[in-house]
Amino acid sequence: xxxxxxxxxxxxxxxxxxxxxxxxxxxxxxxxxxxxxxxxxxxxxxxxxxxxxxxxxxxxxxxxxxxxxxxxxxxxxxxxxxxxxxxxxxxxxxxxxxxxxxxxxxxxxxxxxxxxxxxxxxxxxxxxxxxxxxxxxxxxxxxxxxxxxxxxxxxxxxxxxxxxxxxxxxxxxxxxxxxxxxxxxxxxxxxxxxxxxxxxxxxxxxxxxxxxxxxxxxxxxxxxxxxxxxxxxxxxxxxxxxxxxxxxxxxxxxxxxxxxxxxxxxxxxxxxxxxxxxxxxxxxxxxxxxxxxxxxxxxxxxxxxxxxxxxxxxxxxxxxxxxxxxx
Numbered sequence: 001x002x003x004x005x006x007x008x009x010x011x012x013x014x015x016x017x018x019x020x021x022x023x024x025x026x027x028x029x030x031x032x033x034x035x036x037x038x039x040x041x042x043x044x045x046x047x048x049x050x051x052x053x054x055x056x057x058x059x060x061x062x063x064x065x066x067x068x069x070x071x072x073x074x075x076x077x078x079x080x081x082x083x084x085x086x087x088x089x090x091x092x093x094x095x096x097x098x099x100x101x102x103x104x105x106x107x108x109x110x111x112x113x114x115x116x117x118x119x120x121x122x123x124x125x126x127x128x129x130x131x132x133x134x135x136x137x138x139x140x141x142x143x144x145x146x147x148x149x150x151x152x153x154x155x156x157x158x159x160x161x162x163x164x165x166x167x168x169x170x171x172x173x174x175x176x177x178x179x180x181x182x183x184x185x186x187x188x189x190x191x192x193x194x195x196x197x198x199x200x201x202x203x204x205x206x207x208x209x210x211x212x213x214x215x216x217x218x219x220x221x222x223x224x225x226x227x228x229x230x231x232x233x234x235x236x237x238x239x240x241x242x243x244x245x246x247x248x249x250x251x252x253x254x255x256x257x258x259x260x261x262x263x264x265x266x267x268x269x270x271x272x273x274x275x276x277x278x279x280x281x282x283x284x285x286x287x288x289x290x291x292x293x294x295x296x297x298x299x300x301x302x303x304x305x306x307x308x309x310x311x312x313x314x315x316x317x318x319x320x321x322x323x324x325x326x327x
Contacts (some may be wrong), residue, residue, distance in 0.1 A: 005112065006262045020183035022131050028176025029058055030168040035226075039165050043233060045157070050165070053151050060147040061140030066130040068139025072274045083124035086110070091118035093201070132273070133186060137174060137280045138255075156209040159295070163244035164229050171222035171247060178215035187211045208261045217254040242293035248286025252279040 005020040037047040070079060081088040089280040091109045096118065099111035104119035112119055126132075148166070152159045181187040185200050190207025197206025225243050256279040 003185065005183065019131065020188070021133060021177075021180035023185065024180030025135075025173075028052065028173035028180075031176065032173035035172060036165050036169045039169075039226075039229075040162075043161060043165075045161065049155050049157060050162075053148060053162070053166075056151050057144045057148055061075050061138075061144045062135065064143025065135035067136060067141035068136040068142070068274075069134040070127050073134065073136065079127040079185060081279075082120060082122065082126045086122045087115070087119045088110050091120060094118040098254075111131045112265070118263075131183060136275075138275055138282075141170075142278070161242040163241040167243040167247035168222045168226035168229065171218045171225065171251065174218040174251075175215050175222060178211045178218060182209060182215070183210035187214075188259040189205055189213075205221075207263060210258050210261050213261070214254065214258055218251070219257070221250045221254070240296050242290050242292035242297075245286040245293060246287030248282045248284075248289065252283035252286065254277050256283075 002020055005018045005023045007018070010016055033051055035273070036054060037051045040050045041047040072074060091105065094104055094105050094109050096105060098116045099105045099118050100116055101113065105111045109118040110121050111117075120126075124130075148162075150277045152162050173279065176179050178187070187210060188200055189210035191197075191205050191210050193206070194207060196212075198209040198212075199206050225247060228246075229243050256276050259273045259276045259279075262273070
Protein backbone atom coordinates (compact mmCIF):
# COMPACT_ATOMS: atom_id res chain seq x y z
CA UNK A 1 0.00 0.00 0.00
CA UNK A 2 1.47 3.33 -1.09
CA UNK A 3 -1.20 6.07 -1.15
CA UNK A 4 1.38 8.67 -2.19
CA UNK A 5 3.31 7.39 -5.18
CA UNK A 6 6.12 9.93 -4.87
CA UNK A 7 6.84 13.52 -3.88
CA UNK A 8 8.90 16.29 -5.46
CA UNK A 9 10.35 19.14 -3.42
CA UNK A 10 10.11 22.23 -5.61
CA UNK A 11 11.50 25.68 -4.82
CA UNK A 12 8.88 28.25 -3.83
CA UNK A 13 6.03 25.77 -4.39
CA UNK A 14 7.22 23.32 -1.74
CA UNK A 15 6.51 19.59 -1.68
CA UNK A 16 4.37 18.38 -4.58
CA UNK A 17 2.69 15.05 -3.83
CA UNK A 18 1.42 12.59 -6.43
CA UNK A 19 -1.42 10.46 -5.00
CA UNK A 20 -1.11 6.90 -6.27
CA UNK A 21 -4.71 6.53 -7.44
CA UNK A 22 -5.01 9.80 -9.36
CA UNK A 23 -1.51 9.45 -10.80
CA UNK A 24 -2.19 5.96 -12.11
CA UNK A 25 -5.58 7.12 -13.39
CA UNK A 26 -3.91 9.87 -15.42
CA UNK A 27 -1.23 7.48 -16.69
CA UNK A 28 -3.96 5.09 -17.83
CA UNK A 29 -5.81 7.91 -19.57
CA UNK A 30 -2.70 9.09 -21.43
CA UNK A 31 -1.77 5.57 -22.54
CA UNK A 32 -5.33 4.83 -23.67
CA UNK A 33 -5.54 8.08 -25.65
CA UNK A 34 -2.17 7.43 -27.28
CA UNK A 35 -3.28 3.96 -28.40
CA UNK A 36 -6.67 5.26 -29.58
CA UNK A 37 -5.09 8.03 -31.66
CA UNK A 38 -2.59 5.68 -33.31
CA UNK A 39 -5.29 3.15 -34.13
CA UNK A 40 -7.66 5.80 -35.49
CA UNK A 41 -4.95 7.17 -37.77
CA UNK A 42 -4.09 3.65 -38.89
CA UNK A 43 -7.71 3.22 -39.95
CA UNK A 44 -7.67 6.52 -41.83
CA UNK A 45 -9.59 8.49 -39.22
CA UNK A 46 -8.75 11.85 -37.66
CA UNK A 47 -6.48 11.18 -34.70
CA UNK A 48 -7.03 14.59 -33.11
CA UNK A 49 -10.74 13.83 -32.87
CA UNK A 50 -9.94 10.84 -30.68
CA UNK A 51 -7.88 13.06 -28.38
CA UNK A 52 -10.78 15.51 -28.10
CA UNK A 53 -13.15 12.63 -27.43
CA UNK A 54 -10.80 11.31 -24.76
CA UNK A 55 -10.71 14.64 -22.95
CA UNK A 56 -14.50 14.84 -22.96
CA UNK A 57 -14.81 11.26 -21.74
CA UNK A 58 -12.26 11.92 -18.98
CA UNK A 59 -14.27 14.83 -17.58
CA UNK A 60 -17.61 13.04 -17.89
CA UNK A 61 -16.11 9.85 -16.50
CA UNK A 62 -14.82 11.54 -13.35
CA UNK A 63 -18.10 13.39 -12.81
CA UNK A 64 -20.20 10.26 -13.30
CA UNK A 65 -17.86 8.11 -11.22
CA UNK A 66 -18.02 10.57 -8.33
CA UNK A 67 -21.80 10.99 -8.46
CA UNK A 68 -22.46 7.25 -8.36
CA UNK A 69 -19.89 6.72 -5.61
CA UNK A 70 -21.39 9.41 -3.39
CA UNK A 71 -24.96 8.24 -3.93
CA UNK A 72 -24.72 4.46 -3.73
CA UNK A 73 -21.45 3.34 -2.11
CA UNK A 74 -22.85 3.55 1.40
CA UNK A 75 -21.23 6.83 2.46
CA UNK A 76 -23.90 9.35 1.47
CA UNK A 77 -24.84 10.16 5.06
CA UNK A 78 -21.16 10.53 5.95
CA UNK A 79 -20.90 13.36 3.42
CA UNK A 80 -24.04 14.94 4.90
CA UNK A 81 -22.71 14.63 8.45
CA UNK A 82 -19.33 16.06 7.45
CA UNK A 83 -21.17 19.30 6.85
CA UNK A 84 -23.80 19.12 9.60
CA UNK A 85 -22.31 17.05 12.44
CA UNK A 86 -18.74 15.73 11.84
CA UNK A 87 -18.66 13.87 15.17
CA UNK A 88 -21.01 11.29 13.65
CA UNK A 89 -18.42 10.32 11.02
CA UNK A 90 -15.96 7.68 12.29
CA UNK A 91 -12.22 8.08 11.76
CA UNK A 92 -11.71 4.59 10.36
CA UNK A 93 -7.97 4.92 9.72
CA UNK A 94 -6.96 6.93 12.79
CA UNK A 95 -3.74 5.80 14.46
CA UNK A 96 -5.46 5.83 17.88
CA UNK A 97 -8.78 4.38 18.99
CA UNK A 98 -9.23 6.90 21.81
CA UNK A 99 -7.91 10.43 22.10
CA UNK A 100 -7.53 13.00 24.86
CA UNK A 101 -5.77 16.26 25.56
CA UNK A 102 -2.54 14.28 25.88
CA UNK A 103 -3.09 11.77 23.08
CA UNK A 104 -4.00 13.46 19.81
CA UNK A 105 -5.53 12.10 16.64
CA UNK A 106 -3.75 12.18 13.30
CA UNK A 107 -3.13 15.58 11.78
CA UNK A 108 -6.20 15.34 9.53
CA UNK A 109 -8.56 14.34 12.37
CA UNK A 110 -10.10 16.19 15.32
CA UNK A 111 -10.47 14.85 18.85
CA UNK A 112 -13.90 15.08 20.45
CA UNK A 113 -13.07 15.44 24.14
CA UNK A 114 -16.66 14.64 25.13
CA UNK A 115 -16.40 11.11 23.76
CA UNK A 116 -12.60 10.79 23.46
CA UNK A 117 -12.94 9.71 19.85
CA UNK A 118 -11.48 11.06 16.62
CA UNK A 119 -13.53 12.41 13.75
CA UNK A 120 -12.88 14.34 10.54
CA UNK A 121 -13.08 18.14 10.54
CA UNK A 122 -16.17 19.90 9.18
CA UNK A 123 -16.12 19.87 5.37
CA UNK A 124 -19.22 20.78 3.36
CA UNK A 125 -17.39 20.27 0.06
CA UNK A 126 -16.13 16.74 0.75
CA UNK A 127 -18.53 15.19 -1.75
CA UNK A 128 -16.87 17.19 -4.54
CA UNK A 129 -13.28 16.23 -3.67
CA UNK A 130 -12.89 13.26 -6.00
CA UNK A 131 -9.09 13.42 -5.77
CA UNK A 132 -9.35 12.14 -2.21
CA UNK A 133 -10.80 8.86 -3.47
CA UNK A 134 -14.27 7.53 -4.14
CA UNK A 135 -14.79 6.97 -7.86
CA UNK A 136 -16.98 4.23 -9.32
CA UNK A 137 -16.04 2.94 -12.78
CA UNK A 138 -19.62 2.16 -13.76
CA UNK A 139 -20.72 5.69 -12.90
CA UNK A 140 -18.08 7.08 -15.24
CA UNK A 141 -19.00 4.62 -17.99
CA UNK A 142 -22.73 5.37 -17.78
CA UNK A 143 -22.13 9.11 -18.22
CA UNK A 144 -19.27 8.82 -20.71
CA UNK A 145 -21.20 6.66 -23.19
CA UNK A 146 -24.00 9.16 -24.00
CA UNK A 147 -21.49 12.01 -23.96
CA UNK A 148 -19.27 10.11 -26.37
CA UNK A 149 -22.19 9.34 -28.69
CA UNK A 150 -23.11 13.05 -28.76
CA UNK A 151 -19.51 14.00 -29.62
CA UNK A 152 -19.17 11.38 -32.37
CA UNK A 153 -22.39 12.46 -34.05
CA UNK A 154 -21.46 16.13 -33.77
CA UNK A 155 -18.10 15.44 -35.46
CA UNK A 156 -19.80 13.19 -38.03
CA UNK A 157 -17.55 10.26 -37.19
CA UNK A 158 -18.32 6.58 -37.76
CA UNK A 159 -19.81 5.58 -34.42
CA UNK A 160 -19.16 1.87 -34.93
CA UNK A 161 -15.48 2.34 -35.70
CA UNK A 162 -14.99 4.78 -32.82
CA UNK A 163 -16.74 2.42 -30.40
CA UNK A 164 -14.56 -0.50 -31.49
CA UNK A 165 -11.41 1.56 -30.93
CA UNK A 166 -12.67 2.80 -27.57
CA UNK A 167 -13.37 -0.71 -26.24
CA UNK A 168 -9.80 -1.99 -25.73
CA UNK A 169 -8.58 1.49 -24.77
CA UNK A 170 -11.18 1.71 -22.00
CA UNK A 171 -10.04 -1.60 -20.56
CA UNK A 172 -6.41 -0.51 -20.84
CA UNK A 173 -7.16 2.63 -18.85
CA UNK A 174 -9.02 0.57 -16.25
CA UNK A 175 -5.95 -1.66 -15.87
CA UNK A 176 -3.88 1.29 -14.68
CA UNK A 177 -6.74 2.62 -12.56
CA UNK A 178 -7.05 -0.64 -10.62
CA UNK A 179 -3.31 -0.67 -9.99
CA UNK A 180 -3.87 2.75 -8.43
CA UNK A 181 -6.64 1.27 -6.28
CA UNK A 182 -4.24 -1.39 -5.03
CA UNK A 183 -1.60 1.20 -4.13
CA UNK A 184 -4.24 3.35 -2.45
CA UNK A 185 -5.62 0.45 -0.41
CA UNK A 186 -9.23 0.69 -1.57
CA UNK A 187 -11.51 -1.77 -3.41
CA UNK A 188 -10.06 -4.64 -1.38
CA UNK A 189 -11.50 -8.11 -0.96
CA UNK A 190 -12.74 -10.39 1.78
CA UNK A 191 -10.32 -12.11 4.20
CA UNK A 192 -8.54 -15.15 2.83
CA UNK A 193 -5.93 -17.65 3.94
CA UNK A 194 -4.97 -18.57 0.36
CA UNK A 195 -1.68 -17.62 -1.27
CA UNK A 196 -2.90 -14.49 -3.13
CA UNK A 197 -3.85 -12.84 0.16
CA UNK A 198 -2.39 -9.38 0.81
CA UNK A 199 -2.30 -7.52 4.13
CA UNK A 200 -3.45 -3.90 4.14
CA UNK A 201 -3.06 -1.50 7.09
CA UNK A 202 -6.13 -1.58 9.30
CA UNK A 203 -6.99 -5.23 8.54
CA UNK A 204 -6.42 -8.07 10.96
CA UNK A 205 -5.28 -10.45 8.24
CA UNK A 206 -4.71 -10.95 4.53
CA UNK A 207 -7.52 -10.20 2.09
CA UNK A 208 -8.16 -10.94 -1.57
CA UNK A 209 -6.39 -8.31 -3.73
CA UNK A 210 -9.48 -7.83 -5.89
CA UNK A 211 -7.87 -4.69 -7.35
CA UNK A 212 -5.17 -6.86 -8.93
CA UNK A 213 -7.72 -9.47 -10.05
CA UNK A 214 -9.67 -6.79 -11.89
CA UNK A 215 -6.51 -5.20 -13.29
CA UNK A 216 -5.46 -8.57 -14.73
CA UNK A 217 -8.92 -9.20 -16.17
CA UNK A 218 -9.06 -5.73 -17.73
CA UNK A 219 -5.63 -6.23 -19.32
CA UNK A 220 -6.68 -9.58 -20.78
CA UNK A 221 -9.84 -7.98 -22.20
CA UNK A 222 -7.84 -5.06 -23.63
CA UNK A 223 -5.37 -7.36 -25.41
CA UNK A 224 -8.09 -9.69 -26.69
CA UNK A 225 -10.31 -6.86 -27.98
CA UNK A 226 -7.41 -5.05 -29.61
CA UNK A 227 -6.16 -8.22 -31.31
CA UNK A 228 -9.65 -9.03 -32.59
CA UNK A 229 -10.10 -5.48 -33.88
CA UNK A 230 -6.76 -5.53 -35.72
CA UNK A 231 -7.57 -8.92 -37.25
CA UNK A 232 -10.94 -7.70 -38.48
CA UNK A 233 -9.63 -4.43 -39.88
CA UNK A 234 -7.08 -6.46 -41.84
CA UNK A 235 -9.99 -8.39 -43.35
CA UNK A 236 -12.08 -5.27 -43.94
CA UNK A 237 -14.76 -6.32 -41.44
CA UNK A 238 -14.27 -3.87 -38.56
CA UNK A 239 -16.11 -0.80 -37.41
CA UNK A 240 -19.55 -2.16 -36.54
CA UNK A 241 -19.35 -1.78 -32.76
CA UNK A 242 -19.02 -5.48 -32.02
CA UNK A 243 -15.84 -4.98 -29.97
CA UNK A 244 -17.66 -2.50 -27.76
CA UNK A 245 -20.42 -5.05 -27.23
CA UNK A 246 -17.88 -7.68 -26.22
CA UNK A 247 -16.34 -5.18 -23.80
CA UNK A 248 -19.70 -4.69 -22.08
CA UNK A 249 -20.30 -8.44 -21.87
CA UNK A 250 -16.77 -9.34 -20.82
CA UNK A 251 -16.36 -6.67 -18.20
CA UNK A 252 -19.91 -7.12 -16.93
CA UNK A 253 -19.22 -10.78 -16.21
CA UNK A 254 -15.81 -10.03 -14.73
CA UNK A 255 -17.15 -7.34 -12.41
CA UNK A 256 -20.17 -9.37 -11.31
CA UNK A 257 -17.93 -12.27 -10.29
CA UNK A 258 -15.32 -10.09 -8.56
CA UNK A 259 -18.01 -8.38 -6.50
CA UNK A 260 -18.45 -11.69 -4.68
CA UNK A 261 -14.95 -11.26 -3.27
CA UNK A 262 -15.16 -7.51 -2.57
CA UNK A 263 -15.44 -6.42 1.07
CA UNK A 264 -15.52 -2.62 0.89
CA UNK A 265 -18.86 -0.72 1.07
CA UNK A 266 -20.64 -0.95 -2.31
CA UNK A 267 -24.30 -0.23 -1.64
CA UNK A 268 -26.70 -2.45 -3.53
CA UNK A 269 -30.01 -4.19 -3.07
CA UNK A 270 -30.32 -7.36 -1.04
CA UNK A 271 -27.53 -9.81 -1.88
CA UNK A 272 -26.51 -7.87 -5.00
CA UNK A 273 -24.08 -4.97 -4.94
CA UNK A 274 -24.66 -1.84 -7.00
CA UNK A 275 -22.10 -2.98 -9.57
CA UNK A 276 -23.76 -6.37 -9.92
CA UNK A 277 -27.13 -4.71 -10.46
CA UNK A 278 -25.61 -2.51 -13.19
CA UNK A 279 -23.71 -5.43 -14.74
CA UNK A 280 -26.86 -7.37 -15.60
CA UNK A 281 -28.42 -4.85 -18.04
CA UNK A 282 -24.99 -3.93 -19.45
CA UNK A 283 -24.32 -7.57 -20.32
CA UNK A 284 -27.72 -7.70 -22.04
CA UNK A 285 -27.01 -4.45 -23.93
CA UNK A 286 -23.64 -5.81 -24.99
CA UNK A 287 -25.27 -8.96 -26.33
CA UNK A 288 -27.72 -6.84 -28.36
CA UNK A 289 -24.86 -4.75 -29.77
CA UNK A 290 -23.00 -7.91 -30.80
CA UNK A 291 -26.10 -9.40 -32.44
CA UNK A 292 -26.83 -6.19 -34.40
CA UNK A 293 -23.22 -5.92 -35.54
CA UNK A 294 -23.25 -9.50 -36.79
CA UNK A 295 -26.56 -9.02 -38.60
CA UNK A 296 -25.08 -5.98 -40.32
CA UNK A 297 -22.00 -8.00 -41.26
CA UNK A 298 -24.15 -10.75 -42.78
CA UNK A 299 -26.24 -8.22 -44.69
CA UNK A 300 -23.11 -6.59 -46.10
CA UNK A 301 -21.67 -9.98 -47.06
CA UNK A 302 -24.88 -11.00 -48.84
CA UNK A 303 -25.02 -7.67 -50.65
CA UNK A 304 -21.43 -8.02 -51.78
CA UNK A 305 -22.05 -11.60 -52.96
CA UNK A 306 -25.09 -10.51 -54.96
CA UNK A 307 -23.01 -8.01 -56.89
CA UNK A 308 -24.01 -4.62 -58.28
CA UNK A 309 -27.20 -6.02 -59.84
CA UNK A 310 -28.56 -6.77 -56.38
CA UNK A 311 -29.01 -10.49 -57.07
CA UNK A 312 -31.39 -10.10 -60.07
CA UNK A 313 -31.33 -12.52 -63.00
CA UNK A 314 -28.79 -11.98 -65.78
CA UNK A 315 -30.39 -11.48 -69.22
CA UNK A 316 -28.97 -13.74 -71.95
CA UNK A 317 -28.42 -12.66 -75.53
CA UNK A 318 -31.46 -14.58 -76.91
CA UNK A 319 -33.90 -12.93 -74.54
CA UNK A 320 -35.97 -10.12 -76.01
CA UNK A 321 -35.16 -6.58 -75.04
CA UNK A 322 -37.57 -5.03 -72.58
CA UNK A 323 -39.91 -2.40 -74.01
CA UNK A 324 -38.38 1.03 -74.07
CA UNK A 325 -39.71 3.67 -71.72
CA UNK A 326 -40.09 7.24 -72.94
CA UNK A 327 -37.67 9.58 -71.30
